[in-house]
Amino acid sequence: MTKLAVLVAMLAVTGGCGRDGADAGSRPLTVFAASSLTEVFPELEPRARYQFAGSDDLALQLREGAGADVLAAASLNYSAELHDEGVVGQPVVFATNRLVLAVPEDNPGGIRSVDDLSAPDVRLVIGAEGVPVGDYTRQVLDNLDATAVLESVVSEEEDVKAIVSKIALGEADAGFVYATDVRSAEEDILSIELPAEAQPTVEYTIAVVSESERKTEAQAFIDLVLSDEGVEALEAAGFGTP
Amino acid sequence: MRWFQLLLIIACAVVVAFLLLPLVALFLRVSPGDLIAALGSGVALDALIVTLKTSAIAHLLILGFGTPAAYLLATKRWRGHSATVALIELPLVLPPVVAGIALLSVFGRLGLLGETMDVLGISISFTQAAVVLAVVFVASPFFVRQAIVAFEGVDTGLLEAARTLRASPWRVFSRVALPLAARGLATGSALAFVRGLGEFGATIIFAGSFRGVTQTLPLAIYGELDQDFEAAIAISVLLVLISAALLTAIRWVPSWNPFTLTSR
Structure with a gap:
């Protein structure tokens, strides 16, 4: 609760x-x-x-x-x-700011890196296109040559707080958010750092x-x-x- | 008393103008050409299909469960009857955001039924099932409330007469109560359907937004707002047209049953 x-x-x-x-x-x-x-x-x-x-x-x-x-x-x-x-x-x-991969505290999807996001049944939530966090996310995936993980996207949110809350509630297995967002919800969310060279x-x-x-x-x-x-x-x- | 008449007319004009002006402005901002172009775009079409599909399923559930429930609530009285009616109406006044959080706390992964459903391999959030549940939750009170009034309006004398002629309870319901309440049920049904089409808050929280899966028309409007303002307005106009058509249609439905006329 x-x-x-x-x-x-x-x-x-x-x-x-x-x-x-x-x-x-x-x-x-x-x-x-x-x-x-x-x-x-x-x-x-x-x-x-x-x-x-x-x-x-x-x-x-x-x-x-x-x-x-x-x-x-x-x-x-x-x-x-x-x-x-x-x-x-x-x-x-x-x-x-920088982007991180955020997962719920109990990490139900067992996500450890961007590579794990392509596994079946992973529920990934990202920002919609045109929303800064969504555009940055696509840029990161492009840099990592990992656009295939977009297949796991179940929801495209209009606001970074909506991504954070869906992860904090455990509804989503993972999402890309700003490092600062994880800090404000650190009781419910773990963050996984992304390679520096992929950062937008x-x-x-x-x-x-x-x-x-x-x-x-x-x-x-x-x-x-x-x-x-x-x-x-x-x-x-x-x-x-x- | 002329001043009073004048007052009524002015008040009525203010109400009509206030309610219609924003809608008229919406239509003025988009040319018919833009409207057709925007609706031809994939986003609008996908959202229309998602909306119609989820609304249709939700509506079947609302009618299927709501009609018998309303009949019982209209014809029987028990301890806690009025409390039950009041609780059924609660979603009417609930902010949609609250409805979304409430649905999550039941069907979400960490919700009341979440673990049980997890064991069964069912996962609802981010699926069309979540959209359907959100629509049912916010729209069904519109139907049930109207249906109770409709069944209560049926002349009990006619129901009694049917019973004395040894009609079974099912026959009394299906042959007498249902046709007599039909007009009221149709109105409630249309209201619930239109409310369901416009559902936004509970859906975006509970079902998320994904094109072709959970992105309904209102979610598409919100999504396009920053991408393509013209498209957002065009989809809004589409939604207004569908809702207006349904509401107008229900006014024109003839009272096809002779009993409705004689019983009034």
Whole structure:
């Protein structure tokens, strides 16, 4: 049942609209951030209002005119595209991540490496195409010359947290997620490192939203993320920093 | 009293506009050409097939178990009767996400029945069976609730008359109660079916999303949202059209049974 509690908590965090700021009257700074940053940003700056979701969903919402001040995406591509369209300012790389192969704590599929994923009856869950974690996964498998394991995929999720929860609940035998996600669910999930040469470049970028009415505060938030304090918080959560 | 009439008209206009405007906007965002092109894409077609297949199976289960259950609930009273009815209706107000987690805690690998099923070699999550269960769970209350009302609306005098003519309970049910309740049952059936087509939350948690297997129309819309916005809108329009057609059709179903007219 603790696993269910984890899932409920994850859904509450990723699905909710974040916390409210401290000062009444003025709208708090609104930060759109990739799901994998859920554990880092609120601790770094509790007064901001957060929306955590897949970077692709956040990009879509910004294009549709959602009122945010800062975008922190789990991919360079989305921020670059949005920058070209004039939706956000110049993106800056603030963190890096790497992919791991995650399995439930009791490892029912007996998975020890990527090679084991091709065994029959293995239930592999990955990100859908177009979702950063899904694209990175395909890149890793390509680098390892192991695209055949895609045959074992039973579900393509729209959000890395959905992959994590399906593994934590023991429904899936394995999945590709960010190293930082395993750290936040380490009671229920084991991670298997992937060969360094197969790793994609996972860069997190942060940018001010062009239509923001609080650009100074938005920039201050970005400076905080890039400061020593920010670097420390990111590294404590398992991120690499540029 | 003219002001009151005016008030009613304004309120009605607000309700209609609020409910219809988003749907109209959806149609305005996609040209018929785009719609056909997007529906010709494999994703939409695969999702349509998965949706129709799982909904059809789920619907047979709902009708097969729901009709007799509703008949019993409508014709007999016992201790805890109203509690039973209330519990059956609970999934109506449950957030779909909760429904998904609840289904996992029964049928998931670590769920109540998970180990037993594991021994039997049955695994439900990530299969079409999971989609069917999710649809049955969220949609059946729509049918059962309506069916209870329909059976309760049958003139008990007619049922009594059939019994005094020595009709067996099965005959009373199949020849008298069922035809008389048919219209209400059809309405409930259509509502449940349409609700099932739109099922999203429980499915994505319990069944996952995989093209051609568990990716239903609503899941395909969610999946395409970031890939191809036009396609997402086109599939949405398709879903709206199917649902609207079913809901309209049920209004036009003639009350084919003469008893329905005379008993009112």
